[in-house]
Amino acid sequence: MPAPSRWMIRLALIYLLAGMAMGAMLLIHKAYPITPAVWMLLPIHIEVTIFGWIIQLTLGTAYWMLPRYIEGPPRGRPLLAAGMVLALNLGILLVIIDTLIMVSFPLQLTGRMLELMAVGLFIFLHWNRIVTYRTKKA
Amino acid sequence: MPAIMPLFWHMLMVGWITQIIIGVSIWMFPGRNREEGFKAQKWGWLTFIFLNAGLVLRVISEPLVSISTSETWKTLLVVSAILQLVAGFTYFTEMWSRIMSKKQQREKRKRQRERSKK
Numbered sequence: 001m002p003a004p005s006r007w008m009i010r011l012a013l014i015y016l017l018a019g020m021a022m023g024a025m026l027l028i029h030k031a032y033p034i035t036p037a038v039w040m041l042l043p044i045h046i047e048v049t050i051f052g053w054i055i056q057l058t059l060g061t062a063y064w065m066l067p068r069y070i071e072g073p074p075r076g077r078p079l080l081a082a083g084m085v086l087a088l089n090l091g092i093l094l095v096i097i098d099t100l101i102m103v104s105f106p107l108q109l110t111g112r113m114l115e116l117m118a119v120g121l122f123i124f125l126h127w128n129r130i131v132t133y134r135t136k137k138a
Numbered sequence: 139m140p141a142i143m144p145l146f147w148h149m150l151m152v153g154w155i156t157q158i159i160i161g162v163s164i165w166m167f168p169g170r171n172r173e174e175g176f177k178a179q180k181w182g183w184l185t186f187i188f189l190n191a192g193l194v195l196r197v198i199s200e201p202l203v204s205i206s207t208s209e210t211w212k213t214l215l216v217v218s219a220i221l222q223l224v225a226g227f228t229y230f231t232e233m234w235s236r237i238m239s240k241k242q243q244r245e246k247r248k249r250q251r252e253r254s255k256k
Contacts, residue, residue: 001168001239009237013230016156020226027196027219031203031212054155061163 001064004081008060011089015052019045043099051092051115059088059122066129076125084125088118141204145197152222153193160185160229168243169236181232185225192221 001009022045029038063081068074075081091114098107164170164182176183195218202211238246 001237001243003239006237006239010234013233013237017226017230020223024219024223027200028216030200031215049151054151054159057159057163 002075002081004078004085005060005064007085008056008063008088011085012053012057012060015048015056015092019049019053022048040099044096047092047095047099051088051095056088059084059118062126063122066126067131067133068129075129080121080125084118084121087114087121091115091118141201145200148193148196152189157189160189164232167233167236168238169246181228184228185232188221188225188228192218192225194218195221 022041025034025038026041026045028034063075063084069076091111094107094111094114097103098111164179164185171178173179195214199211199214199218202208203215
């Protein structure tokens with residue numbers, strides 16, 4: 001398993017635990033209300049479980065498992081893969097921070113742009129890896 | 139009806155997507171214990187049991203909490219929350235050590251072979 005996949009899958013597991021802990025808190029609050037502020041966790045719970053867990057684990061696993069290049073770096077330029085990991089996680093963090101604190105800087109938009117950049121890098125890195133190794137018989 | 143919406147989303151995102159990710163990753167990620175049985179694969183089995191028990195309890199108790207004041211449904215909802223969180227921890231325990239490079243995987247296999255020779 002290459003390093004970017006290991007980072008993404010480990011981070012996805014951490015996000016899963018964080019997302020599940022927030023979900024559990026929200027569920028307990030439905031039965032025994034703690035404080036209305038608990039509802040602030042809902043958008044973070046959604047962000048963390050969808051982008052941090054599901055999307056991150058899928059991208060990390062695909063980077064590892066899709067067919068590799070026969071010549072040159074087997075999974076494309078490693079720097080771009082590192083950029084993909086960084087952009088996705090920085091994006092998620094910025095969106096979370098925007099939910100928690102009020103700032104004049106458009107954090108949410110910046111975060112979403114970084115997430116979009118990560119997806120763009122993923123497509124760029126994998127487009128030519130979607131191939132078959134079988135060749136047609138003459 | 140509003141009480142049904144979170145159930146719809148969680149049956150889809152936890153019962154289907156998360157569960158299929160968990161099942162496939164336990165099968166496909168390196169370092170799988172090929173021995174069958176509950177003891178050999180206890181973290182995987184515990185994840186399966188806790189996740190599904192938690193989700194089923196939630197499906198039953200959450201709509202009832204919104205229409206009834208009974209303590210039973212409230213307690214079951216809390217239990218469902220805890221069970222699903224525990225499933226997260228058991229899955230984490232199963233997977234964390236299995237996220238490794240090819241080199242680490244080779245070293246692990248070598249250690250296992252040496253241990254089985256002794």
